[in-house]
Amino acid sequence: MRRQIPLAIALVAGLFGALSYFIQDPTVQDIREQLLAWLRLIGAFAIGIGIVSFLRNHGKKVTRQVSGWAFNAVAIASFVAMTTIGLFGGIGDSSLFRKMFDFGQVPMEATMFSLLAFFIASAAFRAFRARTKEATLLLLAAVVVMLGRVANIDWLSQATEWILAVPNTAAARGITIGVGLGIVATALKIVLGIERSYLGGE
């Protein structure tokens, strides 16, 4: 019974979700809207689960004092500080929360991302070698795209657009269609009760 009820809910909700897209009856659409509202609530609960998971994982590392546990402690302290400041001091324009976000998190995240430019330059120099035909093709495409994205030269810009719009798109479309079919297959398996790993175990 513990398995049958969730499986039945998945079957009914899955079939209804798919079919209601095609049935324009007002009653069906009203129920669909209700289900969407529930979905939003479930989405909000996911944040709660995320917080619990975050605190458990980092807390475990701090209590066991594993290598680098100080960073985990900083993560927990930052979470507690931001939550407390936000809850009691508000999140308005002139609030401390907003200042900590604008002058703390924003520059720190931007710094992390900007370091990529340096590491990409170094990695490209060391790893980008025309050792094989395939590597040479990749290298040439990369050089054309890198130059075509910045140089104001018509033919180079057109060559870049062609690489992005033709060979790149051909590969990307294959992957996208493959992923799409995979999603449909997995969804069908869940709705029909073939895939049950979300229930735990099996």
Added chain:
Amino acid sequence: MSSFFEKFLKIDRRWIFLAVGLAVIIALVAPCQMSTTITPPVQIFHDVVAAATPDKPLIVSMDVGPSTLPELEPMIKATLRHAFANNIKVIGLSLLITGPSIGERLLVDTAAEVNAELEAAGEARRIVQGEDWVFLGYKPGVTPVILGMGEEIRNTFPVDYYGTYLDDLPMMQNVHNYDDMSSVVTISGTAIPESWVAFAGAPYDIPVSVGVTAVSASNYYTYVQTGQMAGLLGGLKGAAEYERLINYPGMASKGMVAQFWVHIIIVFFIVLGNTAFFIIRAQKKRQTDKK
């Protein structure tokens, strides 16, 4: 000679860091800008925003975090400026938890900038919050939020970011779902644009224009070709092209100079590295043949 190239291939990477760092600093400090060639995806993006009418607001979904701001902020600013300059109303929101304060800042700052320009030009028109733009803030759960807005926006966002009921905002009086909106602009460093295409563009037939980081732009060309995405801004280059189209040389146009020199440096090092690699390989082959 061989040892010279071998030493060169083992060059301390800090020299490369220094070259990149200097190129970025000099390019950003120097008073120069670059012109860019307009590509079709950016032209489509521009035309879709320009086609919006004052009675149907534009949704600008600012699904951004601080890490991608250097690339995405110029896109958001250019889109907002384009809309405000053409009297197009804007509904701002964010589907990413880090987005609301960034989105609100950009809306407030851009509206203030445009107002200052209108004042300087002697025009009486002003960009007013609630009349020309609203900011809905953040709601968790991407898919249900997008789908919910297709039925009735008030069910998903009963109040705006400042706690005002949507019914009390003059701009929102006749706006209920995607039928009452001109198009969606989603700017993000995540996969959220795909959700906008799947859950707003496809079922509700509203054009979805997309702005993304350069690294993820290549994934979205398929959607542009099929018409599922109404235009694409890819990275700083896309933002610079858009700035050029709306005649506003902003942060992206400036940043393109730095990007130009960094790309040149990377290509220079790749070419040098490969030259050294082939010379060393040829010398080793010659030595082996002699033996």
